[in-house]
Amino acid sequence: MTYSALLPSFLIGAVASARSMTPMATIATVRLAGQRMPGRLFLLDHPVFKLGALAMGVGEVLGDKMKSAPDRTVFLGLLARVMSAGIAGAALAPRGQEKAGAAAAVGTAIPLAYATLAGRKRAMTAIGQTRSGLIEDALVAAACAGIVALAVKRGR
Structure with a gap:
């Protein structure tokens, strides 16, 4: 196993x-x-989970702009990151390295949640919650699309 294989x-x-x-x-x-x-997909090949993941993604983008949205570092926010990062990290890892991919993704997601929260709070102070959220959404969507495209291309 090489770290570059787990880059996605x-x-x-x-x-x-x-x-x-x-x-x-x-x-x-x-x-x-x-x-x-x-990598082998856990859950996301089942139609109910695919549609559920899409609905949760849309709900998260909309809910993030609400004044009552909790910080991403509350227990349930971190738990969601562990589950999502683990599933996605496994799916993007080479076959046979799914556990290492899940661990890499979770190990990256949790500490960075605190860093991205600090950055978002600074942005909210400077430009407001909605504008900072929309910018973060655009950056995250572009990064996610690029990462998944890279992994799919490498996996062929």
Whole structure:
């Protein structure tokens, strides 16, 4: 196993630190389009989970702009990041390295959740919650699309 083989898993963990559901929603979208993932998918090949991941991704993007949205570092926020990063990290890892991919993604997502929260709070002070959230959404969506595309290309 090389660390470069797990690069997409590490990167998807970084994305999950900012948006917990976006990694799974992106992978579900790619699977609905008929693309294969490098690693074995846990849950996300079941139609109910694919649609659920998409719905949770949309809900997270909308809910993040609400004044009552909790910090990403509360227990349930971190738990969502562990689950999402683990599932996505495994899916983006090479076959046979799914556990290492999950561990890489989770190990990246949790500490970075605190860093991305600090950055978001600074941005909210400077430009407001909605604008900072929209910018974060755009960055996360672009990063997620690029990471998943890289992993799919490498997995062929």
